[in-house]
């Protein structure tokens with residue numbers, strides 16, 4: 001089995017970090033500075049009979065008056081067009097307007113979308129996740145929800161199992 005997986009989300013939620021850890025190599029640049037990933041970055045992982053082609057995307061921005069942001073939004077929204085699965089990455093406690101922008105773009109998506117809640121290593125209480133999940137599920141019909149820590153590895157394998165189901 002083989003398929004394309006797009007990783008989408010606003011800047012700084014950890015898209016590139018997640019991709020690097022899934023691939024086990026520093027393919028995509030990660031940084032605390034937003035807009036580090038300016039183009040689509042592809043990575044391929046083959047495991048057994050499953051081959052996933054990951055598309056890391058630039059973070060999406062509301063401020064469209066900036067040419068670079070406009071360009072990055074375009075790259076990100078075209079990235080979700082022709083894929084088998086979309087991973088929508090969010091930060092566990094920081095929902096901002098840019099997240100809503102991404103959600104809006106996802107309304108045009110034809111592939112299943114898995115909600116990936118990242119940075120759960122920073123949660124003191126896992127119970128804090130439930131209100132976020134419930135709220136987001138009322139906004140969009142996600143195919144699945146997986147809380148992860150891209151950085152520390154929490155649930156990363158679980159996420160890869162979920163991904164494989166859609167390829």
Ligand code: GDP
Pocket residue numbers: 009010011012013014015016017018029030031032034035036037059118119120121122148149150151152
């Ligand atoms: P992107 O803009 O979505 O690609 O985000 P990056 O992958 O560049 O990460 C942005 C920042 O968040 C970096 O400083 C990362 O080290 C940090 N980060 C990413 N994933 C995690 C995580 O699971 N836990 C924590 N604590 N920090 C993370």
Ligand code: MG
Pocket residue numbers: 015016017028029030036037057058059
């Ligand atoms: Mg990035």
